[in-house]
Amino acid sequence: MADLSGWGRYPRVEGRLLRPRGAAEVRAALAEGPVIARGNGRSYGDSAAQPAGTLDMRGMAHMLDFDGRTGVLTAEAGVMLEDVIATFLPRGWFPAVTPGTKLVTLGGMIAADVHGKNHRRDGSFGRHVDWVEVLGPDGVVRRASCSENSELFGRTLGGMGLTGVILRCAIRLMRVESGWIRQDMRVAPDLDAAMEIFETAESRYAVAWFDCLGQGADLGRSLVMLGDHADVADLPAARRAAPFVTPRRRRKRVPVDAPAIALNRHTLRAFNSLYFRVNARKAGPSLVDWDSYFYPLDAILDWNRIYGRRGFAQYQVVLPLEASRGGLAALLRTIATSGRGSFLAVLKRLGPQESAFSFPMEGYTLALDFPVDPAVLSLLDRLDDITLAHGGRHYLAKDSRLSREALRKADPRAAAFAAHRREAGLAGRFASAQSERLGL
Amino acid sequence: MTQKVTILGARSDIAMACAHAFGQAGHALTLAARDVGTLGDAARDLEIRYGGTVALREFDALAIDDHAAFAADDVLPDVVICAVGLLGDQKADEADSAATRDVLRANFEGPAILLNAYAALMEARGSGTIVGISSVAGDRGRATNYIYGSAKAGFTAFLSGLRNRLARKGVHVVTVKPGFVATRMTQHLDLPGALTAEPAEVGHAVLKAVVKGRDVIYVRAVWRIIMGLIRNIPERVFKKLSI
Known part of the structure; x- marks a missing residue:
């Protein structure tokens, strides 16, 4: 049993922690029961804890492509923001939106649709995501963007991992002249x-x-x-x-x-x-x-x-x-x-x-x-x-x-989100201690 | 200065951690593993992060007849790291001679024959570093993992002898005993946190050992003490313990 508590160490949650190395292993875990993806465990509460099966996505942390002209980075969801900065700041690129810690994964940033000190000007992290690939309840991996599976894309940004497991993404970095x-x-x-x-x-x-x-x-x-x-x-x-x-x-x-x-x-x-x-x-x-x-x-x-x-x-x-x-x-x-x-x-x-x-x-x-x-x-x-x-x-x-x-x-969207989860067969497949507490 | 580093058994988490440590230090990497095509993403990742190109080579640690040719075909590296290994399942393997043989071969026979081939080439050139990832399990045979442990003991002795042989030939040999490491190989085991290293720690420790010319390293220092104690328990007492 692994400690699945969040950064605040409250509430304490224990459970099964798996470290998949690819879509096939995520699929196998999903076949056994409800799962939730976990990044670097920096959400504060129980968003990334599922006692039956929590997926430590840091085992899928490859950077797959970088376009030095546009600043678009394609990467697996477990890549750490810290590594993105270490790799690309020396080349003149910085995350367009960053939360208050760099010790987070890209998948976690997308799932929480994090914001930074520049939200008023640059929006949330989701605005700088070109696409995500999400493994759904049927085990199929779908690419979602503004133009393709756009509803899935919209719900996955800020969806707290409850629309499926984010496997890969393409994000746009921002040009900077200095550190x-x-x-x-x-x-x-x-x-x-x-x-x-x-x-x-x-x-x-x-x-x-x-x-x-x-x-x-x-x-x-x-x-x-x-x-x-x-x-x-x-x-x-x-x-x-x-x-x-x-x-x-x-x-x-x-x-x-x-x-x-x-x-x-x-x-x-x-x-x-x-x-x-x-x-x-x-x-x-x-x-x-x-x-x-x-x-x-x-x-x-x-x-x-x-x-x-x-x-x-x-x-x-x-x-x-x-x-x-x-x-x-x-x-x-x-x-x-x-x-x-x-x-x-x-x-x-x-x-x-x-x-x-x-x-x-x-x-x-x-x-x-x-x-x-x-x-x-x-x-x-x-x-x-x-x-x-x-x-x-x-x-x-x-x-x-x-x-x-x-x-x-507080949030009329919660009922709609929960209803969609039931209709799309997501409820019960992708679930965290938090989503169970909140009836999502 | 950029050096060429060949990593054998590159799929393991420890091997990948070594690839990141040496890649970050600016060295050129060759990754060798079985079904090496599946390491394409890992190679691309290393290239994006650290620049340069990463070469992939197909390699089977158990195909010992091919080892000499494999080493001869490799543009002779400055550093060769052998991270080949197979933990096996001690309890099941005790009654399974084929499984026992595979564990012995993957941890001892294959690595030894392969490194002998590299040693000859490096000796002829008069320079190079050979790194063997062995194990604390080889420091003393224990009931719970003596098949793996005995093969690692053989490998440790092999590395020791190789170091002795090459010490005056310009070739250095490093023996690495990682202790517990949180890897795919040990995922199913319940390991004590304070004694368990992250793979990245092993990668950095190996790089440091190569740069500083260390002979035998334990990744977390506490393991040197633990294994010192375990080695010194009289056999009469040890045989009755369960550790």
Whole structure:
């Protein structure tokens, strides 16, 4: 029995883990019972866990073709984003959309239809996928794109692996001139100021870190990090000859699980306050290497252990634009009053997106971590009420505890997605602990 | 400097990890395996990631009569890595002489004859490195895997002797004892995490051993201690243990 828990280590799931090396082995696993594909296990909850048969897709990780003219990479689903960057950044290409960790597989990025700090400008990852090949309930592999099996394509982007097993894909990379980001860090004293920066920003990337324990006038005080890929001309003369060479970051480990007592309202408040003050001093423009800018937490391997043995839940929702101001304030106030909350609370502005079941829609998305305990779980239920009241919805790649009823209320597409799954014979064949919990 | 590296038994996860480590270091690769056409995706993957071209050669470790010709046809590599191996199923194989023979041949006879052929060519040239992927299972015979273990013991002794023979001829021999590795070969076994290496660790360890001219390496250092202890248990006691 393998540990199938997600990155948050909550809920704990154990089960059968298989490592197929090709379509035939995926097909054989499917013949034995329900399966779900798993990438690098970075979804937070139980999206990639099926006790009867979880498929570790990292055994199918070949890059199959690269067109140096168009930047289209054809690859098996288990290829790691980290390897894509290592291979193609030195040649002047970067992922058009990246989540906050590079330790994910392409298949996982497609299944969760991940977004980055540039969603408003560039959309989600799905917008940069030319096609996918999906092994369906009949064992047949179908290629799906905007023009071929387009419904399958639409449902597979953001479909959490529930439309079949993604085996291969073709993705478009983006031209860059260097491995550096021109960062402009702004200090926003409160939520209104932060939103104003997002609304007027002209940079490709924008993300805000904020102190979710700040109360009263400090509610929503944040550091907004704007960024653009630096051109060669933006680099200091000494770096222009080798614009893709960036300092190698040393990886650290978290050696043991932190005891539950280590994270309490006082330590968190002190940490957040300190982080805010230290970084506020760095406000203004600077050059930051791509790894530090996009993936600050990847340098600390196993950072999930700081939340202790019981694990943690990440809460990420998006609120529609018109309801964002009121909804965010209500969420933040409730969290601040509770005294719970996290080191990292992240706010991003998403652009419009039409999709079958993907997370993003136009508005603001808020993400925070909470160490799991009964009080936190009931706090999250209260946050759900606020989210629903403001027309928001949840990011399933982060979810570990949402109720079936709340999902149905938050996202009318869920019922349609579940109905399609039943009609197409997908239900019961491709299923995760999450899809069973949510009745998908 | 780009060197030519031939990997024998290239389908295994350890062999592929070696291919990635040496490919990443900029070396030119030849992959040899049975049904080598099925390694086309793997070769293309290596080419995309690291540049250069990857050559594929059909090869059967058990076809010992062809080994000398196989080595002679290979544009003599700077490094040859033999990752040929067959774990077998000890319990079933005990009563199956054909299966026992295959395990002995795949782990000892085939690799030894093949590396002898490469050794002669490298000795004549006066340079080269030979890497044999052996096993900690060869350090002492145990009830649960002594068929495989005894063949690996033979291979380890062979590599030791070969190293001794070639030490003053400009040819270096590396013996690799990976310990537990999370591969396709061990997928069905329940291995302890702290003692189990990822294939990529083995690849990097092999590259480092070749570059630094190491003789015998255990991939995770803890295995040197474990096997040191296991080797030193008196036979009188050892025979009653189940480890």
